[in-house]
Amino acid sequence: MGDPRGFIEIKRKDAPYRSRDERLRDYKAVEHQLSYSDLNKQAARCMDCGTPFCHAYGCPISNLVPEFNDFAFRGNWQQALEILVSANNFPEFTGRVCPAPCEAACVSALNSDPVTIRQIELAIIEKGFESGLISSEPPSIRLDKKVAVIGSGPAGLTIADSLNRAGYRVTVFENANYPGGILTYGIPDFKLEKWVVERRIKLMAAQGITFETGVKIGDDISCHYLKKRFDAICLACGARKPRDLPVPGRDLNGIYFAMDYLSQQNKRNRDEYVGPSDEIIARDKKVVVIGGGDTGSDCLGTALRQGAIRVSQLEIVPKPPVKRSDNTPWPMWPVLLRQTHAHKEGGDLFWSIMTKEFLGEKGVVKKIRCAEVEWVVSDVNRPPVPIEKASTEFEIEADLVILAMGFLGPEESNLVAELSVELDGRGNVKADDHGMTNLDGIFVAGDMAMGQSLVVRAIADGRKTALGIKTYLR
Numbered sequence: 001m002g003d004p005r006g007f008i009e010i011k012r013k014d015a016p017y018r019s020r021d022e023r024l025r026d027y028k029a030v031e032h033q034l035s036y037s038d039l040n041k042q043a044a045r046c047m048d049c050g051t052p053f054c055h056a057y058g059c060p061i062s063n064l065v066p067e068f069n070d071f072a073f074r075g076n077w078q079q080a081l082e083i084l085v086s087a088n089n090f091p092e093f094t095g096r097v098c099p100a101p102c103e104a105a106c107v108s109a110l111n112s113d114p115v116t117i118r119q120i121e122l123a124i125i126e127k128g129f130e131s132g133l134i135s136s137e138p139p140s141i142r143l144d145k146k147v148a149v150i151g152s153g154p155a156g157l158t159i160a161d162s163l164n165r166a167g168y169r170v171t172v173f174e175n176a177n178y179p180g181g182i183l184t185y186g187i188p189d190f191k192l193e194k195w196v197v198e199r200r201i202k203l204m205a206a207q208g209i210t211f212e213t214g215v216k217i218g219d220d221i222s223c224h225y226l227k228k229r230f231d232a233i234c235l236a237c238g239a240r241k242p243r244d245l246p247v248p249g250r251d252l253n254g255i256y257f258a259m260d261y262l263s264q265q266n267k268r269n270r271d272e273y274v275g276p277s278d279e280i281i282a283r284d285k286k287v288v289v290i291g292g293g294d295t296g297s298d299c300l301g302t303a304l305r306q307g308a309i310r311v312s313q314l315e316i317v318p319k320p321p322v323k324r325s326d327n328t329p330w331p332m333w334p335v336l337l338r339q340t341h342a343h344k345e346g347g348d349l350f351w352s353i354m355t356k357e358f359l360g361e362k363g364v365v366k367k368i369r370c371a372e373v374e375w376v377v378s379d380v381n382r383p384p385v386p387i388e389k390a391s392t393e394f395e396i397e398a399d400l401v402i403l404a405m406g407f408l409g410p411e412e413s414n415l416v417a418e419l420s421v422e423l424d425g426r427g428n429v430k431a432d433d434h435g436m437t438n439l440d441g442i443f444v445a446g447d448m449a450m451g452q453s454l455v456v457r458a459i460a461d462g463r464k465t466a467l468g469i470k471t472y473l474r
């Protein structure tokens with residue numbers, strides 16, 4: 001703990017955002033980084049608590065937060081970096097997109113503002129890249145064992161990175177044109193600029209990992225073939241099966257899933273080809289996003305940048321409280337009304353609204369018939385259910401509808417069918433404590449095992465499974 005009075009005397013300072021008008025004109029990152037001198041001061045706010053809840057409770061990868069805060073306060077970025085990367089393979093991703101459960105669990109958050117842990121993490125890793133402290137050298141020892149990783153999202157990349165560092169020969173197979181999973185095709189560029197992903201992929205390739213892109217395992221190559229060539233296989237294919245809304249009119253044109261919409265804009269930004277007949281674009285349209293979560297907010301920000309006339313977001317759950325409620329006491333992740341940067345850019349968010357029907361003309365969606373709902377507890381042993389409120393029905397104009405209502409688990413695929421791998425009750429691939437499926441030598445990690453989650457959880461699960469693979473191969 002560098003400064004024993006830091007948490008009393010220094011106020012939290014957040015990173016500034018680009019102005020609304022400026023950022024709506026491009027897809028560049030909306031958030032700036034705090035200066036290194038600001039972050040020295042911010043790190044002084046850390047109290048080095050006897051029980052660091054940020055590390056022990058909040059952070060899924062158990063980042064050593066008080067320790068790196070202390071070195072950041074002292075300006076010893078090299079030591080801070082060593083500590084940071086000992087727990088987190090990719091702090092440059094989490095430092096930009098993590099919702100920071102560590103900050104929600106920071107002891108300072110009990111009666112004041114938490115330490116700016118996410119920004120400090122970002123500064124440490126960026127300082128590391130700037131100062132050439134991050135080595136692109138392959139490991140000094142190579143083992144005679146080969147591992148195939150299927151899928152290159154944060155979970156697959158974590159496994160590849162962890163095993164490569166330990167000397168294993170790793171090949172990552174990826175269906176998309178470029179690695180990164182949802183980091184590359186999903187999360188909008190205005191939250192995570194793609195040079196950040198590309199910098200990491202180039203580094204990993206230089207360190208000896210082979211990337212085979214444009215290859216769908218189960219279709220282009222069978223998993224049985226991989227089994228003959230590799231000593232272990234890890235499935236890290238994500239959980240991208242979208243929740244649908246089977247109400248009348250769902251088959252009209254103009255209704256799309258969020259991932260199709262968002263990944264298309266990522267492709268445009270990467271100068272990848274998007275055929276005109278497949279194009280989903282909000283320009284000059286009245287857009288309705290159904291789903292009020294983070295993916296919905298990503299769609300909102302994208303539609304505003306594309307030049308939508310108007311964007312409305314409909315959410316069926318009630319408006320959350322502005323302050324932490326008794327249901328989610330500290331250090332739990334609080335259910336709160338969060339205004340994302342996209343919400344500050346424009347659009348209207350409506351709570352407790354159900355969608356009853358899509359109405360169209362000549363096969364194309366034109367309106368949505370909605371109603372207000374009330375959440376009613378009819379049985380104390382069951383969660384509340386939405387009941388339509390009488391006489392609240394209304395229509396909203398919509399010539400582009402984006403469904404962003406969450407994900408149900410891994411997509412049905414030839415890969416899963418070919419392996420007949422065991423699934424859990426929620427449709428995710430079942431794993432033991434070491435990440436191994438019911439099949440010998442076949443592991444699973446990330447969303448494919450947990451369901452759609454967070455980048456930091458995908459990294460945490462990847463680290464656990466990498467350890468399981470190492471133990472298995474030994």
Ligand SMILES: Cc1cc2nc3c(=O)[nH]c(=O)nc-3n(C[C@H](O)[C@H](O)[C@H](O)COP(=O)(O)OP(=O)(O)OC[C@H]3O[C@@H](n4cnc5c(N)ncnc54)[C@H](O)[C@@H]3O)c2cc1C
Nearest residue numbers: 151153154155175181182216217237238446447453454455
């Ligand atoms: C729109 C959106 C925004 C999000 N924003 C955030 C955020 O801001 N912060 C945050 O923490 N989390 C965010 N998340 C959640 C986070 O991105 C995911 O939890 C995380 O990416 C999961 O990582 P993964 O590696 O398990 O899977 P994914 O990232 O989904 O990667 C799986 C990869 O496997 C590949 N694949 C699938 N099948 C095959 C096959 N048969 N052969 C070869 N390759 C295959 C896919 O092409 C894909 O590249 C967001 C999610 C979405 C959908």
